[in-house]
Every structure is written in C-alpha cells, then in structure tokens.
C-alpha cells in the first residue's frame with residue numbers, strides 16, 4: 004500500500020439498508036418517540052422544566068460559552084407564549100453541598116436577555132420560600148431554581164426529593180439532553196410523579212439527529228472518531244460498526260492502533276493495555292464490512308507544548324523522542340476525498356491537540372470539510388464535547404446540520420446505552 008494512500012482496512016463503502024425496527028443497538032436502547040410538549044395543556048399550568056445550564060464560567064463567573072443557554076430558549080419561549088408558569092431547574096458543576104461558586108445566579112442576566120423577560124431566581128430548589136415564589140409566577144413568567152445538585156439527594160435520585168421537586172408543578176418537561184444519561188431526581192425521578200412528562204424541543208431535536216439520522220442515514224455513512232484515548236471510545240466505535248460504511252480515526256488514539264501493528268510511534272500517546280483490543284477492533288471492522296481509515300502522515304512534536312518543534316512524518320515511523328499531535332496534510336487530503344463521497348457524517352473527538360495552534364490544522368480542516376459538505380446537502384452531526392469546542396473555535400458551528408449539546412449523553416446514546424432521562428418520559 005502506498006504511503007500516500009490511506010490505510011484502508013476492509014472493502015469500499017457499500018450501501019446497506021437499516022430500518023428503525025431492525026436498527027442497530029444504539030437505536031433500540033433509547034426511544035425516539037417521546038411525548039411532545041405540543042400535546043400538553045399549558046395555559047396557567049406550573050411547568051417544571053429540567054434544562055442543562057451546566058455552562059463554563061470564568062473566575063469572575065462570566066459565561067464563556069452560552070451554547071446551552073441559547074439551546075434552552077425555544078422550549079422556554081414556547082411555554083411562555085402558551086401562558087405557562089415556567090419553573091427552570093438545572094445543575095451546574097459537581098458541587099458537594101451548597102457551594103457559592105456553583106450557584107446558578109450568574110445565568111440570570113443572560114437568560115433574561117435571551118427570553119426578553121426578567122427571570123426571577125430562587126435561593127433554593129425546594130422548600131417554603133420556593134413554593135411562595137412559584138405561586139407568584141405570572142402566566143408566561145419564569146423562575147429559575149438554585150442548583151439542584153446542592154442537595155446530595157439529586158444525584159442519588161432520592162424519591163422523597165423527587166416528590167418535593169414534583170410538588171412544585173403540574174407538568175414535567177425534560178429539555179436537558181446533556182444530562183439525560185444521568186438517572187437523577189430532576190432528570191428521571193421527578194417524571195414518576197408528574198403527568199404529563201414530556202420532552203422539550205431541544206431533547207427532541209437531539210434524539211431526531213442522534214437516533215433518527217444514525218439509525219436511518221443517507222448513505223454512504225461515515226463516522227469520524229478522534230480524541231485522546233481508545234478506551235473512552237471503544238463502546239461508540241463498536242456500536243458504529245453496526246451501521247457506518249466508513250470509520251475515520253484520528254487523534255491520540257491512532258497510536259495504539261499503530262503500535263498494535265508493530266509500527267514505531269515514538270513517545271506518542273499509547274494505551275499499552277489496549278493493544279489487543281485495537282487489533283480486534285480492526286478485525287471486527289473487516290468482518291462487518293466497514294472501511295477503516297487511519298492517517299498516513301502525522302505532525303510530530305518534540306514535547307507536549309504549544310511552542311514545541313514540529314515536523315511532518317509518516318504515521319508509521321515516528322522516531323524516539325517525538326510524539327504525534329495532529330494528522331498531517333496527506334491524511335487531511337485523503338480523509339477529505341473519502342468524506343466527499345459520503346452523505347451522512349457523525350464526528351466525535353478532535354483529530355489532534357487543537358488547543359495548540361500548531362496542532363489544530365487537522366481538526367480545523369475536518370471542520371471546514373464538514374461545513375462544505377453540509378452546504379452540498381450532506382447531514383453532519385457533531386457529537387458534543389471537544390469536537391463542538393473545535394467547531395466553535397473555527398467559527399463553523401452554524402454550518403453543521405446538528406451540534407449536540409451533550410458530550411457524555413451523545414456518546415452514551417451512540418454506544419447504545421439507554422438514556423434514563425428519555426426513558427422516564429411518556430411515550431408519544
């Protein structure tokens with residue numbers, strides 16, 4: 004095989020039919036058809052809305068990325084417009100007890116601005132004071148409860164705590180896709196005590212793309228999986244084997260695959276205990292008829308730092324003392340050529356250490372390619388977490404078909420794990 008060519012294991016992309024009924028494990032594990040907000044009677048009703056306002060804050064408590072706040076707006080505006088009394092609940096961070104730096108107060112100005120109303124804020128999420136504030140919400144008004152994780156009962160999914168949350172409202176709406184993989188009191192438990200319990204618009208959109216498009220994709224269907232470690236992506240890779248035609252691998256995980264094949268990887272990131280697994284994953288791909296593409300060239304560095312010396316070398320012969328931190332230009336070219344032939348692409352995990360400018364080219368090039376293909380009619384789905392950060396950094400977020408607000412949740416969904424926050428909702 005020429006070093007100019009991608010290392011392709013398995014045959015070329017081929018068409019396969021996958022129906023929702025016969026679909027892969029990932030489709031069967033969670034349901035796509037959940038009760039809709041549009042069917043609920045909302046006028047004058049107290050609606051408990053679980054949103055995911057777990058956003059990054061800087062040291063001055065400024066929001067550094069408001070994507071999740073903006074994503075929560077359509078559901079809240081719909082509820083306001085239909086005369087509901089909106090009770091917003093979220094977590095922020097992973098506090099152990101009441102912790103001021105994890106208060107949701109810094110969210111109030113941005114929420115008020117986006118919703119065009121003064122959002123009221125409670126100092127707690129249950130109790131008498133909160134109950135009084137709920138009674139005072141006008142039709143179409145919005146009350147934000149304090150961080151629900153200030154109570155340890157939240158993460159324990161304590162039934163009494165869930166009942167207390169439920170007692171505040173008449174209707175439950177879960178729009179917190181980012182937290183749908185957690186069986187917590189506000190994401191799962193509360194749904195047992197409030198009927199109807201329905202999905203918000205963001206939740207529905209995430210499920211439509213991540214379950215719908217993946218179950219029934221326009222083909223050829225490619226998955227691009229990158230990021231640092233194979234170990235965190237085994238489940239998703241194996242699950243995608245059931246449905247994709249092409250699997251493109253990048254990021255730090257590729258060196259475990261190369262080392263497993265006996266190539267020299269220098270001091271690149273390698274998970275020594277996953278070498279056999281890497282070999283068996285490639286064999287499995289072959290048996291499933293999935294084409295696996297690994298980079299042929301990489302950008303290597305003499306240290307893990309933004310100002311490291313760098314050079315481009317074949318991916319299969321990295322000298323001692325050098326580590327691969329990005330895919331190289333030949334790989335970008337051949338990955339792009341293959342992606343050009345595909346109709347649906349899901350991307351999870353960056354191609355390199357995109358946080359360092361010198362090693363961001365591979366990730367940026369893939370982001371640009373996906374933006375271009377979206378413009379030509381392909382469906383492009385960015386699976387959350389660092390890939391989303393990279394697409395945002397490249398200013399291309401609005402050029403993709405769907406950007407998931409859930410890193411962990413989207414991975415678990417693609418891995419075929421059930422999402423408790425979705426399963427708890429009423430069927431459609």
Ligand SMILES: Nc1ncnc2c1ncn2[C@@H]1O[C@H](COP(=O)(O)OP(=O)(O)OP(=O)(O)O)[C@@H](O)[C@H]1O
Nearest residue numbers: 230231254255327328351352355356387388389390
């Ligand atoms: N060649 C590499 N060597 C070391 N680290 C790498 C390399 N390529 C990418 N990374 C790092 O991988 C990290 C992301 O990996 P991770 O496995 O956490 O992906 P992820 O966050 O799960 O992706 P996503 O969130 O998009 O699902 C980034 O911080 C990036 O710097």
Ligand SMILES: O=C(O)[C@H](O)COP(=O)(O)O
Nearest residue numbers: 055057097181182410411
């Ligand atoms: O950011 C996330 O992935 C969600 O908000 C869930 O947060 P958690 O991982 O702390 O449960």
